[in-house]
Each structure stands twice: as C-alpha cells, then as structure tokens.
Amino acid sequence: MKKNTRKERKKEKNRDTMVLEKTRETSHKNKRTDKTFTPERETNPKKKASIPGLPKIIPTAKSVIVGKEKKSKKVKSYKKIKKEKSKLGQFTTVNTTNINLIKEYFETICPGLYDKLARLNRYVLYQYNYPEREIYLVPAEMSTLVRHLGRSTTVQHAGILLGYFRLKKTRTGFTKGFFLSFEGGKFLYDLIKREFPEFLSKIQTVKLSEKGEKEFLYGQDLKLHAVTTPTENLKKKKLIFVLNQEGEYLGLALLRVQQAGINKPDEETGYKPRDRFSRSQNFLLSLMHLADAGYYLRKAG
Amino acid sequence: MTTPTEENHQEKEKESITQLAKEFNYSPFMIEQLMKNYPQDYKDVLIAFEQPPLETIRVNTLKITPEALKQKLEKKGFKLRKIPGIDYGYYVDSTGARIALGATHEYLFGYYYLQSMASMLTVHFLYPEPDEFVLDMCAAPGSKTTQIGQFMKNKGKLVAIDINENRTKTLKANLRRCGVENAIVVLNDSTLIQPLFTKTHRPDKILLDAPCSGSGIIKIDKTPKRTKSYEELKDLIKLQKKLLTVGLSILKPGGTLLYSTCSFHYLENEAVVHDVLKKFTDIEIIEPAIDIGMPALEEVEGMEFGIDMLKARRLYPNIHDSDAFFYCLLKKKEKAK
Numbered sequence: 001m002k003k004n005t006r007k008e009r010k011k012e013k014n015r016d017t018m019v020l021e022k023t024r025e026t027s028h029k030n031k032r033t034d035k036t037f038t039p040e041r042e043t044n045p046k047k048k049a050s051i052p053g054l055p056k057i058i059p060t061a062k063s064v065i066v067g068k069e070k071k072s073k074k075v076k077s078y079k080k081i082k083k084e085k086s087k088l089g090q091f092t093t094v095n096t097t098n099i100n101l102i103k104e105y106f107e108t109i110c111p112g113l114y115d116k117l118a119r120l121n122r123y124v125l126y127q128y129n130y131p132e133r134e135i136y137l138v139p140a141e142m143s144t145l146v147r148h149l150g151r152s153t154t155v156q157h158a159g160i161l162l163g164y165f166r167l168k169k170t171r172t173g174f175t176k177g178f179f180l181s182f183e184g185g186k187f188l189y190d191l192i193k194r195e196f197p198e199f200l201s202k203i204q205t206v207k208l209s210e211k212g213e214k215e216f217l218y219g220q221d222l223k224l225h226a227v228t229t230p231t232e233n234l235k236k237k238k239l240i241f242v243l244n245q246e247g248e249y250l251g252l253a254l255l256r257v258q259q260a261g262i263n264k265p266d267e268e269t270g271y272k273p274r275d276r277f278s279r280s281q282n283f284l285l286s287l288m289h290l291a292d293a294g295y296y297l298r299k300a301g
Numbered sequence: 302m303t304t305p306t307e308e309n310h311q312e313k314e315k316e317s318i319t320q321l322a323k324e325f326n327y328s329p330f331m332i333e334q335l336m337k338n339y340p341q342d343y344k345d346v347l348i349a350f351e352q353p354p355l356e357t358i359r360v361n362t363l364k365i366t367p368e369a370l371k372q373k374l375e376k377k378g379f380k381l382r383k384i385p386g387i388d389y390g391y392y393v394d395s396t397g398a399r400i401a402l403g404a405t406h407e408y409l410f411g412y413y414y415l416q417s418m419a420s421m422l423t424v425h426f427l428y429p430e431p432d433e434f435v436l437d438m439c440a441a442p443g444s445k446t447t448q449i450g451q452f453m454k455n456k457g458k459l460v461a462i463d464i465n466e467n468r469t470k471t472l473k474a475n476l477r478r479c480g481v482e483n484a485i486v487v488l489n490d491s492t493l494i495q496p497l498f499t500k501t502h503r504p505d506k507i508l509l510d511a512p513c514s515g516s517g518i519i520k521i522d523k524t525p526k527r528t529k530s531y532e533e534l535k536d537l538i539k540l541q542k543k544l545l546t547v548g549l550s551i552l553k554p555g556g557t558l559l560y561s562t563c564s565f566h567y568l569e570n571e572a573v574v575h576d577v578l579k580k581f582t583d584i585e586i587i588e589p590a591i592d593i594g595m596p597a598l599e600e601v602e603g604m605e606f607g608i609d610m611l612k613a614r615r616l617y618p619n620i621h622d623s624d625a626f627f628y629c630l631l632k633k634k635e636k637a638k
Contacts, residue, residue, distance in 0.1 A: 139483060142458050145434075145502060146485055149460070153497060157473045157486035183477050217406060248410060293409040296478045 091146060091155035094125040094135060098165065098178075102135065105163075105178040109188070109239045110202045117191070126158060133165040135178070137187065160187050180239065182291035185252045189241050204240040206231065206253070206287070213244045216251060217294040222287040231285070240287065251292030258284045321347065327526045331516070337601055338565050345619035346565075354520040355622065356402060358413040359421050359444075360389040363451050363480050365412045367391070373407055386593055389451075390421050411478040416444045419517075419563070419616050419626040424448040426589040426614070426628050427559040429506050431456035436504035438491040438548055441468030443475035445510055450481030459484045460504070462491050492543045495551055503553035511541045513562035513569050517625030520618070531568070538568055545577045549584055555635045557587070561628045565615075567601045570627035574613065575606045583634045588612045595620065597627065 094102070102125070106114035117123070123137040126146065138146050138159035146158045162184040168177030180188070192199045208216055212226025224231050234240065234255045242250045318336070322329045325347050335343045360367040367389050371381050378398035384390035395402055402408070403415055424445050429435045429452045440446045440461035449459055461476075461484055463469050469488050476484050489497075498504060514534055516525040528534070541562070548558050562569050578584055586609045594614035599606055613629035 142483060142485065145458055145460070148502060149485060149487060149497060153494075154488040155485060156469055156488050157476065157484070159484075160482050161477060186480075213406070217409060244406075293406075293478075296409055296474055297404065299474075 091126055091128050091136075091150035091158065093147075094127050098127065098133075098135075099125065101165070101176065101178045102163075105180070108237065109180075110192070110199050113188070113192070113196070113199060116196055116199075120195075123159070125162070127165075128156065134181075135162045135164065135184075136160065137162045137184075160184065162187070180252060180291070182251055182293065182295060185239075185241060185291060186249050189249050204234055204238055205229070205243055206234070206240055207243050207245060207247070208250065210245065213250060216242060216253075216287075216289060217292055219289055219292060219294055219298060221256070221289050222253075224285055224287065227287070234285075239290075242287070242292070252290040253287040254290060256286045256288040258286070325351070325526075326523075328529050330530050331526055331528055334516075334566055338567055338598070339617070342617075342619055346617065346625070349618035349622075350519040352520065354417065354624075356393040356395060357384065357416060357418050357421075358391050358393055358402065359387075359416045359448060359451075360391070360413050361411055361447070361451055361479050362389055363455065364410065365407075370407065370412050373412075374405070377405065384418050384421075386591065387418070387421055387425065390416075390418060409478070411480055414444060414447055414475075414479065416448070417518075417521075417624055419621075419624040420444055421448065422593060422616070422626070423508065423510060423559065423561045423628060424452060425591055425593075426561075426630055427506055427508055427557065428590060429453050429457075429459075433505040434458045434503075434553075435460070435506045435508070436498070436548075436551075437461045437508045437510075438494075438544060439463060439510055439512060440486070441465060441472040443472040445508060446472065446484065447475055447479040447481055449508065450476070450479065450484055453483060455480075455482045457483055460487060461485065462487045462489050462494060464488070464490045492540070492547055495547055498551040503551060503556070505553050505556045507548045507552055507556070507558040508561075509544055509548045509558060510561050511544055511569075511573075513537060513541070513564040514566060515563055517563040517565050517616075517618075517627075520624060534566065534568060538573060541569060541573045542577055545573060546580065549577065549581055549631065549633065552633045554583070554633050556633050558631045558633075559628060560631065561626060563624055563626055565625040565627075567598050567604075570615075570629070571598050571601070571606045571610055571613070572604065574629050574631070575604075575610065578631075583636075584631050585634065586610065586612045587630050587632045589614060589628065589630050593621075594626075594628065597629065 103114045106117075122140055124140055124143045126136045126138050128134045128136065136157070136159050142159065146155060149155050160183055161181050163178055163180045165176055166179055167174040168179075189203075189205075192203060206227045207229045208222070208226050209228050212222055212228075215226065216222055228245070236255050236257055238255075240253045240255065242253050244250055318329050318332045321327070321344075322332045325332075327335075327347075332343075335346060339346045360370050371391065374381060374393070377400065378395075379402070380394040380397060381391040382394075384392060393402060407413060408415075427435075427449075429449050431454045433453065434457060435449055435453065437446045437449060437459070441463040443461070446459070446461045453459060459481070461472060463472060463486075466488055469486055473486055476486070514525050514528060514537060515522055516528070519525055545558075545560055548560075552558050560574060564570065574586070578586075589612075594616050596611040597606075597613035597615050599608060599610050610629075613627065615628075616623050616626040618625050
C-alpha cells in the first residue's frame, strides 16, 4: 500500500530533523557541566548585536563534542574573532606593528621621510577598522577630541586619510601591507615641496602630457609616451608621484616592467623590435595606475 | 457667524487658490501656505519658482584663489560672474563649454564646489573662524561642512555629524576632495549627542541646517509642490525642535548657533525657533554681521513671534533670485561670574 504522500513524507522528515536537533541540544546542555566551558561562552552569542562584514560566530554542538585539542583550538579562534569584532568600527591609535609597516613603506618612497614627519610632532596616527583598515593622520590638537568621541560613538573619519592596510601579494602568498591613498600621496607631496625640499630629488615624479593626464584621470595605465619628463632613472617598486604640465598632483603610479616576449626577433637583425622607452629589447615599460583624483567621480559619486 | 460679504470673500479666495494650484501644479495646501508666508507677493514667488536655477560655484580657497580658478575655467569656455557680497562665489554660464561643470579636472582637484548662493550664505552668517570648535549637526553631503573648513583654514576642530551611513560616504569624499584636514566625521543621530559634548568639549559654534520639507528649493526639486497637509510636516517640525533643543543645550556659553532651513513655511522656521526659545532663558536672537536678505516674519496667522524675530533673515526667490531660505543666528549668554 502506498501510504506516503508528499506531505506525509515532508512531515516525517521534519520530525526526524526535530529529533536530531533535540539530541544536539541535550548533548550541548550536558557539555555545559564541563569545567572548561567559561561563563563567557555560556551567554547566547545570537543575542549580541551582529556587526556587518564578519560572519556570525555561534559555537555549534559539533565544536563542543570534538576532542580536547580541537576544542581548545575552537575556543581560541572564537575569542580571537570576538576580539576583532569588538575592535570593528572603532577609531583607535595605530599599534607598533602597523607603525613599523607604515615606516617601511615610507622608506621605499624616500629614506628618512618618516622620521622627518614624526619629528614634526604635528600628527597622530589613527586607524579605523571597517570595512577595511584605514589609516588617518590626525592633527595633534584634534587628537584628544577624536579619542573622546571614539570612545562613545562611531567616528568614521578624522584628519587626512593616509592609506590602507590590505593584503599584498608576495612570492610565497599574501601578507598584510600598507598602501598610500590618493590624499595621503597629495599630503606627502605637498609636505615635501613645502617643508623638505631636499627630498624632492629623492622621490620619483613624472609629468604627463595633456592626453596622458586625461587618460590617467580615467583610471587607466599609461605607456611612457604620455610622460614628458625623463624616464631613464625611474625605478621599479618605487612610488611615482604623477603630475600634470602645471605641476598639479594627479595621483600615484608604479613603473611596470613587462616581458616583451610576444614580439618575434627581426629576421635580418636578429633583434626584437625595441620600444623607444625600453631599456632592453626583452622588456616593455609602462606606468601602472594606483590612485588618481578621478576616483571621486568613479566611486564616491 | 460670518456675514454674507465675508462668505463671498472666502469663496473668492478658495477659487483663486484652486485656480493657482491648477495653473502651477501645486497642492491647494501649498498655495495657501505661500499666501500666508508671502501675503504681498505670493504670485511673484510662484513665478520665480518656475525659473531654472542659476548655476553657482564656491571657490575652495583652501586650494586656489578665485582669480586663478576664473582664468582656468574661462579657458574651458565657462563664463563667470561674481556673486555680489560673496568674494569666493561665482554665477557660471556653461553654454559655451563642452564639458559639464561637475566633470572638469578642476572639480576633481577640489578647486570648487557646486553650491547655491543661498546655501553659501548659511556659513557666511555663522562665520566660523580658525582655531574655533565648530559642530555641524546635519552635515551630509558636505557643502556647508567643506565651506566651514574653508573658513577655518584647516585650523581648529570641526565635527560633522550625520545619521545616514550612505550620506556620510559622500560627506567623507567631499571633505577629502576639498582638502579639509581638520574634520571629524561622526555617524550618529544628532538628537542623541548631548552626552558627547560635555563641559570640556562644548562647541563654540554650531550649524544646524535642519532636515526640512525643501519647499524653498522647488526650483531644483519639484516634489514639495504636492505637500498635501500640515500632517506631512508635523514629524519634521518635531525633529527640528528636538535638534534645536539639543544644539542649544550643548553650545558653549558665549557661543553662537545658526538655525537654517531651505523651507519657506513659517511652521518650520520662525515657529520652531519661537517654541524652542521658550525653554531657554540664556539664548537670544542676534543680528548677523552681514546684511543680506529680508527680516523674518514677526507675525503670521495671529501667531506672534516677537520683535526679536526680525533679526532673523529670509531669502525671497523673487527678490534675491535664489532659493527660499531661512536663517536665524542664536547666541548663548555668557555665565555671570
């Protein structure tokens, strides 16, 4: 006799799952008698306000049932993420590790620049952790107020946005790295021009043609034809401040060196057709766009 | 009891209201309100609201001088004419230019901000100065906040608060574009900020450009034309009163607060200020340092706001060729020692 209609089958299935959940609940309750279960974990994390951007961390029955080693590991990660959660959306001063990373980055722009800036004693570094870690330079006179407001409300911005912490690709994988923002670049360029002119010769700058300026502000990478200043001494992996013909700051770029492997060697000479700006027949050079003023229109609206 | 002549008069008025409402595509309630707020020249105001808005820009003197920007924009085909009384404001004629005023490289560099003359006047009335502590209670999208930064020359403290996260994104972008370096952006409801600004952190100046019906900017946005009744304004008025009360309570003794709206309804302007001032004994209305605009209304529909209300200012669309704005500068008295 065919007794199972679709509805009945569904009901049975529901009943089964309910029973499963009940057994899970009871096993969960039993485990609560375990001494290692801290009162902190006993509170229902579901009830706590969730912060957008992070997955909800709910200790499942599975995490409690597993063996000792695994259990401790789970507890650790839960605590760690909880700590991260509490830090989210807070405007706090930058820790030493991050300061060192920023310092390292400044060294690549111009050796000694960070120390000079620090010696000015005019700014305090702050970080805002949501949605990505943004680094702000806050004028020292505003610092007390920022700290005061940051304690009791959501401060989203203060002073100058210097840059971000993002994942950086390395040979072995990814690592946390600091990146200068458009405004940070402008601040540094203006600061060097105004207060440390001795550094002007140490930083990399290029001036673009009118057409190049337009393309750059559209967020495009550029061929070196668009650059009107000498390019022979431009170095790879060193930040380039991009300017227009009038010397106005347009944004930031890096020198990109690509293999020119696709071009076949000339049959007569045996050499590959050489780009006018390349320093070798095997490589093509271009400017890789990092940040520009056009993002106000493209992203911010 | 109404006499037959009074009845006749009322009927005639009703007729003219429905006729005007039809002609200009307003709700009868809005025509009535216009008649109450502009009893002498409501027809001129109606006509002025139909005119297209003039393009105006504010030169960001943090980054460039007005003369240098004028040269740059004129090279691109724009024609610039100075706004009388505002050194850094220009009327712009874009007919000869190939590019939109909001897409030039100069705009991207933060050399200017697209802002109406009436909006520029708000900060001009408050007149923030370098090294002061200024609070902007409803800051996004940031036209007035960036202007405050310009007045403060990046010195002092500027706190900009807004309740809407999406709008604070635009606010932040505008602050960055304009190179304002002394601003703190706070995401919060301004009606709840009283505990944040305690004794040691009281602002010298506060700008409260309150959320309003927008009836003064009908030239730009036609939706307020169809406001049907007082009920639609009720919630806004409640919020305006709450915000003004909070603003006045956190203001430093001796400090000033500018209350402004882009609405012509006296219910959102004079009536709000008058009602809130009943709660405070240490607040007075003061005359702004710059003599632009017309005195606010002293009495409407039998409601008296007092002679001091004449110190507040109103912009008339038919007279000042602008939006209809209301500005009231309030000062907290110094505490007696």
